[in-house]
Every structure is written in C-alpha cells, then in structure tokens.
Amino acid sequence: MLVLSMIERLGIIVTVAFVLTRVSFFRRLLDQQAVIDRRQQLWLVIIFGCFGIIGTYMGLVINPIENSIERWTRVLGEDEAIANSRVLGIVVAGLLGGWKIGVSAGIIAGVHRIFLGGFTGIACGVATIIAGVIAGIVAKRQQKDGMVTPQVAFIVGGAAEAVQMLVILAVAKPFDKAMALVQDIGLSMIAANALGTALFILIIRSVVQEEEKMGAVQSQKALRIANSTLIHMRKGLTGVSASAVCAILYKEIPSLAVSITDRDHILSHIGKGEDHHRPAHDIRTEATRKVIENGQGMTVGKKAIQCNEKNCPLHAAVIVPLKQQEVTVGTLKVYFQSVRDISPIMMELIQGLSTLLSQQLEIAEGEKHRALAKELEIKALQAQVSPHFLFNAMNTIVSLIRTNPAHARKLLIALSSFFRQNLAGSTKSFSTLKEEVDHVKSYLSIEEARFQDRLNVLYDLDEEALSATVPSMTLQPLVENSIKHGLKSKLGDGVLQLSIQQKDSFVQVMVQDNGAGIPKERLQQLMTQQVESESGTGIGLYNVNERLKKMLSENAALNIRSSAGEGTSITFKITKNQPNIIEGAG
Template identity: 30%
Template sequence: MFDAILIISAERVALLLILIYILTNIPRIRQLITEQDTSWKANVICALVIVTIGIIGNHMSIIVVNYQSFLVPISIIAVFLAGALISTKVFLLIVLIIALHLLFITWGQVVGVIASFTFVMLGFGIGSARIRLEREQILTPLYSLSIGVISASMYASIMLVWRMQETPLVQIAINEFVPIVAVISAAIMVLANMLRMTIHDKEQEVAVQTGRAFDISEKVLGYFKEGLNHITAKALGEMLIKELHAEAVAIVDSNEIIAKAGDNTVLYTIETTKNFMELKDATNIVIPYHRSTQKSGYIIIYFKRPNQIRTTELVLAEGLGKLISYQLSLVETEKLRVLLKDTEVRSLQAQINPHFLFNTLNTIVTLIRTKPDEARNVMVHLANFMRMNLKLMAAPLVSLEQELCLLESYIKIIRVRFSERLTINLDIDDNLYHFKLPPATIQPLVENSIQHGLQKVPKNGRVVITIDKVEYGVRVSIKDNGTGIPEERLETLAKQQITSRKGNGIGVYNVNQRLISLLGETSQLHIKNLAEGGCEVSFFLPDRQPERSNY
C-alpha cells in the first residue's frame, strides 16, 4: 500500500505542477508574476487561476487504493502558490475558498475537516511570514522545504492521532505519513524553484534588454554628434532595422522624408501621407522627436507582425525619441555656443585694433610737425602692420611665428618715436614658433608696458619679451623696468575693464578674455610688480600640437 499511495500521489502532483507550469508561462500571467503587479485587476486574475488550481488539486487529493480511500492534501501546493504571489488579504480569501471546497467534496468525512484545518493554519503561517519576508526569501529552497515539511507533517500527525485506535501506529506512519510528507515537501520545493526560475529568467531578459538599449543609445549618440542629415538618418535607419529586427524604417524631418531603409513596398504609403501620426497601427511604431521645444519630425519603424511589438519595443522607442530629441537640442546648443563664443572673440579683437590705431595716429600727428620724414616712415610701417593685422584677425588662433612678425612691425613703429629712450629685447627658442595663441596678444601687452609702465622713465627704458619652453607648453613673459602698477589695481587690471583718459586697462582686459576663451583658464594673464622695479605680465600657451619636424 505504501508504494501505491506514493506512486499515485506523486503522479497527481506531477500533473498539477505541469498545469501550473503551463499557466505561469501564459504571457499575461507570467507578466503578473515577474513584475509583482499589486493592482486589483492583477490580484483578481491570479486569484481565479490559483483557485482553479486549488479546486483541481482538491479532486486529485482523493486517492483510492484497494477499495480504501485516502486523502493526500495536494492542494497545499495551491496554498503555497497563493502565498508567494498574492497580497495577504486576497491570499487568505483564496485559502478559505479552497478549504471550503475541500469540505464540500469530502462532506461528512473527518479527513476533509483535518485537511481544511491544515490549509487554514498554513494560510495564517504564510500570511504572517509575508509581512516579514520578501517574496524571494519565501521561494528559497530552505524556506519552501520547511513549509512543505511542516504543513504535511501537521496534517499527517493529526491523521495519525485520529486513526491510531483503529490501525496500528507503525502501519499508519509507513503507509500514509511518509508518502504525504515526502510528496508534498518535494512538490513545494519544485514549485518554488519553478517560480524562482521564472523570476530569474525575467531578470536576465531585463539585463539583456538594458544592455541592448545602452548599445542602441551609444550608436544613436554617435550618429547624431554632427546633427541630423541625410547621411546620419540613413545610418540610423539601417541600425534600427538590424537591432530591432524591423522590416523598414523611415525618418521624417520637418515634414520631409530624409531617409528610408528596408522594404520599399512597406514604405510606399509614407510618401503620400501628410499626417504621419495617422500611420500608427498594429505593425508599426511612430516615434516623434523634438528640437528644443518644437516637434521636428518622426521615426517610423515597421514590423512584419503585430506580435513583434512588445512592451520592450514600445518603452525602447519612447526612450529613443527622448534621446534623439535631447541630442539634437544639444547639437543646436553647442552650435549656438560656438557662434556666441566666436562673436565674443571677434568683438574683443575689434576693440583692440582701434585702440592701437588711435595711439599710433597720435604719434604720427606729433611727428608731422617736428619730423615729417619719420612720420612718413611710421605711416608706411603702420600700413604694413594693419595689412598683416587684418589678415591674422580672420583666424581665432595664429602661430607664434605669425604673432612675432606682427610684433616686429609694431616695434618698428615704436622705435621711430622712442629710439633714444627705449630698448626692446626678444628672447625665443626657434623650436617654439609652432605654438598657437590668439592674434594680437603680445603687441597690446608690449604697448601697455611702453605707454604706461615707461611713461615716467626719461631714458634707458627697457622691455624684455621672453618665450621659454616649460612643462606642457610655453611661458610668455613681458617685463619692463618702469614704475610698476599701483597695488590696488593689480588684482582687477586683467579681470575687468578699467577706463581712463588714456584707455589703460581695455587692451589688457581684452587680451586676457581672449586667452581664457580660446585656450582655457590656465592661459589667463598673471601680472605682478618686480622687486627691482617695473612690472611683469606673463601667460601660458598649452602644447596642443606636435612640434614641427626639422626635416
């Protein structure tokens, strides 16, 4: 009899587990399990499924061997399933329904009462555990085995006490107690493992889809670094067909189809459509994207079959639309930033030229009265300087070699006026001529040293321009032996415009702003008074290019 009860109950448990496996793999029910949906609709669906399993389990629980009926409480499996999936209040209602059904089909039999009592007790036990434990903890092998052993032992023990007067205790233990505990415990462990594998499969799927989304996002960002055009749109369409296994992709920008990829027969309807949102149906996804706050266009993805469009594809499409909108807005913002920066730099350069021209014309006016020949030479040098200056100002950055040519033209003009009062020395390594800097950077600083630093020096004025190689770049220094700068003006001279009758501060400020804008904060001007008298202005040029070959 032991063998018969064990085999029959094991077969029926196996059938019930197969039924549960089939039901839990129905997409809607699988979604409810993996996403832990606690809405009333999800609870109702799960409750109906579990009650059905419990009723089937109740009928399978009655086993007849040699004209004797036995009750193996197989529907304990349904109670455990409800405890793992359903909220506590609904779970207790399900347990009560399964217990009442078992009482109904075993009406008048004590075994039905004992089994129903066991269900209710088990229900309260799992319900209290659900308050303290997460679902993943309930589905662990140790916990599920404990539930199986305790519940089956509870039922078998009560049965043992009730029947011990009519049947020898050893016989009851061997024939009924052992098969019930073994089968129920094993069944609950198998069920827990099935549910755990279902959840794990979903987690793996989520991980794969997340990696896929990141991969697609990375490719999209690569395509849109330069904005949306026919080339990038075509590449995007081909990539989406490959990654999403789509039939065709069309990309519309400003109501114009700028790229198509895939099956042309599928794309035929797009060419005659004015409202692209009307194209949305069961076999395609229409993704709108924006530039700034304005709707700019659509990405239309066609699939062969409606069932290819899962929740994953819809969420990915929504995220893709947001990503493309963000990237396009970012590209436009970057273009605007570059334009504003270029406008700012050109505005600063335009302020420097009139400043130098004004000072030089004053020199010419003075020389015309006393030394007309020298005035004529200054005008020739000025013409050369202005011609070279206009040429260099067209570029944001020029080489040190070009900058020093401009400086040389300026020095020729200055030497006409200060030939007996001023010496200008230039010290530079020949290997540094390739370094870049904004045009007309050194000349305004030399001019500032002469006009203001040496203004009260009647003779032996000196300006030394030194360009040295340092770590990661070049250091440019302009020193004079003049009167220096008042301490209260040192901190603000290059950081804000300082206006006066002679314009001191505008040229230095503009040079500093252009250096910071084009080369970074490390290239800003550093101004200090020297202990031996005079002032030093220095700045740093980063090494952004490889040195030129000597061959």
C-alpha cells in the same frame, strides 16, 4: 507507494505554473514594486482557490480502518480522508500574493473540503486557511529580499502540511482513527507538498529570470547603440549623420532595413529595398506623415508602406518619431518581413531608440547653442582689448599736433592702419602671425613716439613661422601690457623684444621686456582672474590667456616668467598648422 503516487500527480503543478506565467497581471505579483488592484486580487483569489480545489480532487482517498486507497476523489464516507496537494496552491498564493490572497484562497478551498465530508473534513478545511496565513507571514518577511526562493517554498510547503497533520490530530474524532491516518499519510503528504511548492516557485522564477535576462540583453544593446550613435547624432539630423546611424542600427537590430527621414525627405535607407528607397526622395508613405503630424509611433503592414515597386521585400514596418523640444523633426523606420516578426520586445526596443535618438538630437541642439555662446564670449573678450590703446594714442597725437604736425600726421596714419587691422581682427576669429605682427608694428610706432628715446623695440622673427594662426588680437595686448606695466616707470634704456621662432613641430612666441617685473603674489592671480590695477582693468593678460585656451587648446596657455626689477617674459606655443577650433569662424 503513497508518496510516489502523489509525486506522479505533480505534473499538473508544472502545467498550471507555466500557464500562470503567461498571465500578465500574475507576473506583476513577482514585482515587489507593482501595485495589484482589487479586481486583479479577486482573480488571483479565484485562480488559487480553484487550484486548491483541483488539488483536492486530484488526491487519493484513504480509509485508515480498511487500509485502502482509491485513485479519484468522490463524496467521502465517515471513515475516509484524502491525501492531496490542496495546501500547495494555498501556500503558493500566500507566498506570492500575501496573507490576504492566501487566506481568501484558503477559505474557498477549505470550505469546499468541508462539504466533501469525511471525519477530517473540518480539520482539513481549517488547516487550509491556516496554511494561507503561514505563507502570507513568511512572504511579508521575505519582501526585503525579493521573490521567495525555492528553498523557502520547500520549507513553508512542508511546514503548512505538517500543521495540517497536527490540526487533524487535535480536531478529528475519533483520535485513534486520526492517529492511524496521520501515520499512514503524514510523511508522504509533507514531502510531496514541500516538493510541489518548491517546484511551482522554481518554474515561475525560471521564466521570470529568463525574461529579465532578455531585458538585460536589450539594455546592453541599447547602451551599445547609444555609445555608437552619439558621435553622429550630436552633429544634428543630416544625411551624413542619418546614414551612419542607420548603418549602426541595421547591424544591431534583426530587421530587413532601417531608414531615417526628416519632415519631408528620406535621409538614409540601409538594407533591403535600398535600390528604390533612396535618400533625397520625398516621403510618400501616408503613415510616415501621420507619425510626423501627431508624434505617435505606429506599426504598419505592406499596404500602408505604399511602395510602388512590385517586388519590394518590405512587408511591415515600425515607424517612430524623432523629436527636438517636443517637436517631431523626423522619423525612424525599421522594416520587417511581416507584422508577425515584430515582437513586443522588439517594439519596446524601437520605442526606446526613438527616445534615445531624440535625446541625442537635443544634445546636438544644446551644443550648437553653447558653441554660439562661446563664440559670442570670445568676441566680447576681443572687444575689451582696444580701448587701452586708443586713449594713449589720442593723448600722444594731441600733444604733437602743435609741436610736430608732420610727425602727428604719420601717427594718425599709423593709428588709422591700426584700427583698420583692429576692425578686421574683430570680425574674424583667427589671424596669421604676420597679420598680428603688422598690427603690433602700427601700435608700437605710436608708443615709440610717446616714449621717445626711452623705448627700444627689437624684432626676432622667423619668416617661416609667420604663417601660423592664432586668435585675432593676441600679440597687441601682450605688447601693450609690457609697455604699460613693465616699461612705463623705467627712466631709460627700456627694451621690448618680440620673438617668433619655429621650434620643430610648434611655433614659439615670446614678448620680453626689461621693465619693473611682476610681484610673485600678483603673478599667481593673473592667469586665473581679472586683477585690478592702478593703471588698467586687469583684463589684458587674462583675456588673451582665455582666448588661447578656448580657441586652440590648454597647451597654448600663456607662460609668464618675471621677477621684481628684472623684467618679464611672456611665452606661448602653438602648432604650426593649428586648425580653427570654432567651426564657421571668419
């Protein structure tokens, strides 16, 4: 009967445990990384000390001589003791707060028990302090494994009560009376306090785990939003990107509407009120301007929304800034029915979205700069190609001015045409293959004059394929490479062939010569680095290959086949209607 009577009174444990989980700094005890300051420690000592005192008053007065039980504690007589749940509160204090809080709470509850009197007063008071020590030691060893489990709490609660029974036997006098008391209440108190301690910890863990579960759900939602919005926000803060992002957020966040603005205008508004909160309208809300000015989010009610529409359903909103490099460039606004609908978890989610979207805008800015840097790099690669031909052309023309002025004049016209095309090519990123072929023909008219009868040029051109686009100044360096490194040392019968053919869904371009060929070890280096040569800088093939890959795709890379003494074939393939990879080129 005694154990059932004590278990009946565990209802107060459930109530206290639930109330404590509502106290923010109490929940910090459950975070192994949290730092509890002295003021919070003092409050916890007082709370658990009082909990121990309540456990004493809720106990049952036992008289082992008269074999009687009374329901409510009063000042005890010399023959009376208390069957109570005092140790429960002290053990929980030690398990959650460590030995300092456990012992301090034990001193409060223990001293109070001593002053109640009874032949077990001193023994029970000392045992209460010892319970705090035991729980604190166990808690310290459990820190690596996280929060104490209900199973551990059950064992510690029972063990602490068992220690109290031993202290009563060792300290309380007379011994016969102490033994009779322990026989009457020992097992019941051990069982009840073990069960109560485990129940207390179980309730706390359940509440905390529920909060952690809610946090995990919010984290998953944030990650899902991040994956969905990145593709849009990386294009910058525009009406199109804002509209797409608002649609995603409106679907994911339980709200009446979602809006995004820049510093001056509404970019998009999705949800309730979109009939009068329209894109391109000027920002009218003073609160929105304030967020833009100070970069701090805020929650506003219906009056602060400042909507002129009488029946507007938007009565509350959270407004947070969108930033680039710490400068506010716009706002995210999430609307609700009332301020009461904006929970702390919702506020945290919206603040997180503000940070997330701001970081995505930073990514957009970074990608914009990388694209500009890439375009500048490509322009630099193009500019490196032309000096090779210029020096050779001038030498050839100089040699002909006295011996054959008419031919020299034709070559000057060809050179003028070449550089006119060269200049046009350096100011745009892409050219058609027809423009590239005209460029090459101007170049070869000069080279044929320089080589005289030692160079024979063949063209195999599919007119339908010439409309395909390639990076400007792609063919001329390939042709120049064949002449300069393949045919220059050939004594006669040098053949250079340029072939452009339509092959199903792609166009194949080939520059082939019957020159000296490329050594195997040198061939392996040509496409991966600039290779120095006796007659040049080694940048021609490398740069063309890099531009094809950067501006078209990896599949457009050069394919070189060569063997010593048997010539070289350089081939690349492109899609017929290849889109310009760099936006704004031209």
